[in-house]
Amino acid sequence: MxxxxxxxxxxxxxxxxxxxxxxxxxxxxxxxxxxxxTANGAKSYIFQAKLDGQAMRITIGSPATWDISAAQAEARRLKVVIDNGQDPRQVKAEGLAANKAKIEAIAAEAEAKQIKDKHETLTLGMAWPVYVESRRKRWSEWHIRDNENVVRVGGVQKVRGNGLTEPGPLASLLDVRLSDLTGKRIGEWLAKEAETRPTQAALSFRLLSVFVNWCDSQAEYAGLVPTGACKAQQVRDEMPSKNAKEGDSLQREQLAAWFKAVREMGNPVQSAYLQALLLTGTRRRELGALRWDDMDFQWLSMTIRDKVEGERTIPLCPYVGHLLAALPRRNEWVFSSSTSANGQLAEPTPGHKRALIAAGLPDLTLHGLRRSFGSLAEWTETPAGVVAQIMGHKPSAIAEKHYRRRPLDLLRMWHVKIEAWILTQAGIDFVPIQAGMRVATAA
Incomplete structure (x- = not known):
């Protein structure tokens, strides 16, 4: 050569x-x-030598990036490597691997430090808004409201009534680090909250459990909350009972007093809402979210935004139809308010409690009215599946779940019967007539 x-x-x-x-x-x-x-005009410096009798050729680089002295220095270095009995290609590969391992070690160390910093600083109050925002498009307005209410700080002047708003059940945990949300800590919190508001405490714990599951599914938050925190024995011991509130329903003999007090309420929207709640068996929020567009007065039906199925259509029975048709159409909401921020009926519970006191009846929740519908319907011997479909209960039997979806006319036949029986027991003589409807109270 x-x-x-x-x-x-x-x-x-x-x-x-x-x-x-x-x-x-x-x-x-x-x-x-x-x-x-090469024939296409490309040039490159190369190094050629023998190792263990075998020829090897290594590309150094282009003359455009390597000057002559640098290429010569690299050739001499490669010659020294070969003279030491080593393969320069293997030495290079080992060097790259070592460098990669070093970079990965540095990255792992930085990630470990970042996780440690999160363990030391990230609190429930910092992560909760991120969680709610990430799920907002998948949740209903009610569920968003629940997740915002349980962490409200409170101390704000009430829109209705006097005084300041109370903190949400989870407010006391907002400053707690996620790494400190142990089973013991959650159990202590649950025990304290269950003493004064067991229902809200149970709801808040369920929402907290879902939040913890979400954290574990996110790379950024995985492992921050101690494993099994929401399933610890301390938590199970403090969980409020799921049993229905004893006596939280109207008895047949109480209907007359209840209807009289509710119909005499000064707020006609609240009065209609409470009566419709009892006579339809809907959930309080489902009925409160009823829009005029959901009503069909021609074909006597109403579409309920259902938390189980998405929505369901139930009969608009004569008396309920009479009540709703008489309500003012101030905005899109059937149960509207001229004073609330969003135009909806805000909180009918205080008015209901005053009506109960006036009627001399024991305390009864709004959910108790829904429970009353299901109980009172048994007096009419209405099939349980019909009652469940009207109320929006999830089907419990295989036949109900897969084969029984009753048409609206069949539901109406039974629903009208239930409404008429309840009104009779309440002493209300309601006679729908073709030109309109009139209501009279039996003597």
Whole structure:
């Protein structure tokens, strides 16, 4: 092989010989250093030598990025490696692997530090708004409101009534680090909240459990909450009973007093809402979210936004239809308010409690009115599946779940019967007539 002293001019002028795919020019100063030119005009410095009797050729780089002295220095380095009995390619691979391992170790250390910092600083109050915002598009307005209410700080002037709003059940945990949300800590919180508001405490705990599951599914928050925190024995011991509130329903003999007090309420919207709640068996929020667009007075039906099925259509029975048709159409809501921020009936519970006191009846929740519908319907011998479909209960039997979806007319036949029986027991003589409807109280 002909050798020359590499100069800038010789490197620039060197070209591949005509008819060949590549040509070589070898340097006299650095053993094994060559310049390769290909038929397409590409050039590169190479190093050629033998290791254990086997020839090897290693590309150093282009003359555009390697000057002659640098290429010669690299060739000499590779020659030393070979003289030491090592394969430069393997040495390079090992060096790259070591460098990669070093970079990965640095990244792992930084990630561990970041996780440690989160363990030391990230609180429930910091993560909860992120959680709610990430799920907002998938949740109903009611569920969003629940998740916002349980963490409200309180201390704000009430919109209705005097005094300040109370903190939500989870407010006392907002400053607690996620890493400190142990089963013991949650159990202590649950025990304290269950003493004064067991229903809200149970709801808040369910929402907290879902939040913890979400944290575990997010790379950013996974592992921050101690494993099994919401399933610990301390938590199970403090969980409020799921049993229905004893006596939280109207008895047949109480209907007359209840209807009299509710119909005499000063707020006609609240009065209609409470009566409709009892006579339809809907959930309080489902009925409160009823829009005029959901009403069909021609075909006597109403569409309920259902938390189980999404929505369901139930009959609009004569007396309830009479009540709703008489309500003012101030906005889109059937049960509207001229004073609330969103135009909806805000909180009918205080008015209901005053009516109960006036009637001399024991305390009864709004959910108790829904429970009353299901209980009172048994007096009419209405099939349980019909009552469940009207109320929006999830089907419990295989036949109900897969084969029984009753048409609206069949539901109406039974629902009208239930409404008429309840009104009779309440002493209300309601006679729907073709030109309109009139209501009279039995003597």
């Amino acid at each position: 002909a050798k020359v002293n590499f100069t800038a001019g010789r490197v620039t002028e060197f070209k591949c010989e005509s008819g060949k795919s590549q040509s070589f020019l070898w340097d006299t100063a650095a053993p094994g250093l060559g310049l390769r030119a």
